[in-house]
Amino acid sequence: MSSAITTFEEFRDAVAGYRLPRVLLAALELDLFTTVGDRTWTIPALAHEMKVSERGLAILCRNVAMAGLLRKKGDRYSNSRLGATMLNARHPAYRGGYLDLIKSHWTDWIRLPESVKSGLPIDHDTADDPDWRRRFTWAMHHRTLDKAPAIAAQVDLHGAASLLDLGGGPGTYARAFLAKNPKLHATVCDREAALEVAREIAAGDPAGRRLSYLPLDFAKDPVPGTYDVIWYSNVLHIYSPADNQAIFRRALAALNPGGRLIIQDALLHDREGLFPADASLFAVSMLLFTEGGDTYSARETARWLKAAGFRLVRSLTIKGKTADWEDGLLEARAPGPRPEKPARRSRPRESSRRR
Structure with a gap:
């Protein structure tokens, strides 16, 4: 957000900012980028492979392509460079750990009113796993x-x-x-x-x-x-x-x-x-x-x-x-002179204490 919201239209546009993020999360949840991989697909073939509706996938892929994460040529779709690598679970550069965290945050943020009311984290009664x-x-x-x-x-x-x-x-x-x-x-x-x-x-x-x-x-x-x-x-x-x-x-x-x-x-x-x-x-x-x-x-x-x-x-x-x-x-x-020579390092032993 680059400027203050001063009109109802600006407020509406700010709130509607959830739309593209939800499209991209849906693509991740449906393993779209992994399924597309390094191939080029028509919507009917891709829908059959993913076991989803052609209508739903056509609208999803159009918007993912609009965002630049798929490439569209005629009636065919392929991955962008990012989609084929960091978003593709079969690629060595896949960032799955962070993507899973992002996906979980969607449902976590829906619970924001709970934390505002209590002042506590949403899972405050759950031990660290x-x-x-x-x-x-x-x-x-x-x-x-x-x-x-x-x-x-x-x-x-x-x-x-x-x-x-x-x-x-x-x-x-x-x-x-x-x-x-x-x-x-x-x-x-x-x-x-x-x-x-x-x-x-x-x-x-x-x-x-x-x-x-x-x-x-x-x-x-x-x-x-x-x-x-x-x-x-x-x-x-x-x-x-x-x-x-x-x-x-x-x-x-x-x-x-x-x-x-x-x-x-x-x-x-x-x-x-x-x-x-x-x-x-x-x-x-x-x-x-x-x-x-x-x-x-x-x-x-x-x-x-x-x-x-x-x-x-x-x-x-x-x-x-x-x-x-x-x-x-x-x-x-820290107070004291800056050491002219590297100080000798004191390496602690590994302890059993946990944070």
Whole structure:
């Protein structure tokens, strides 16, 4: 949304924005892109293959083609490049984990009034399921596959010997930093179910030999070891202000003198805390899925960092099309001199504690 809604027609158009997303989700739910594959189809042949009506499929395919995800020539349809690869379950580039998460969000968002009334996530009475955690971790890997190398190429870690990916899930960012910095060692800290996925992903990666794993409830427990850099990416929004401030204090205690905490998140930047729009809308997801999460302004996050004892808080600039979030990186330094030589890394043992 690029401008304020001031007329009924603009309101109508904004509400009607659900139409194309629902068409695309229906295409995913019906395995349209996987069925089309690398072939060219008429509607009757494709409808027979998919076991759906010709009328319904003709209207669906017309709209998917209008969106550019199918190609239409005469009465025949074929996949676009994106449809044939990342949306096609038979292709190695398939992003199924993240696509499954997107599909589930449609029904989750329908339940928004429940969370607005209660202030609680929609499934607040359901215990964290390791199988769900694994699926979510794969989704986060698929979400960041392209972003992580682009961001790692722009965040200067020269001179750093050790990095902690705090709440790092699949370790996608940690491995991207390792690939960019051959002398770096990294540790991914998260729930054990998430770390199982991280180990699977890193198994075929030569940089994985420089990667360690730390199961830890860092929202409650001290972080063992010391590091030159702590990467805190897409975790800030999961926790309440009080929880994040406590995590910042634990992070500071785990940094070498002059070390850096780098935060990547959906940060708000205007005075009233409304924009960017994606950051504001992402707070709705936090209402639906977390006990106390939200999206926060860069200004208040910097204030929390300084209160925790950090110094020299500043924004980091990432090229717009490669950024995970618009103007979404903050860096804060621990007190003390910046190490001229890489500090010796203290590698924690894997513990049995879980977050």
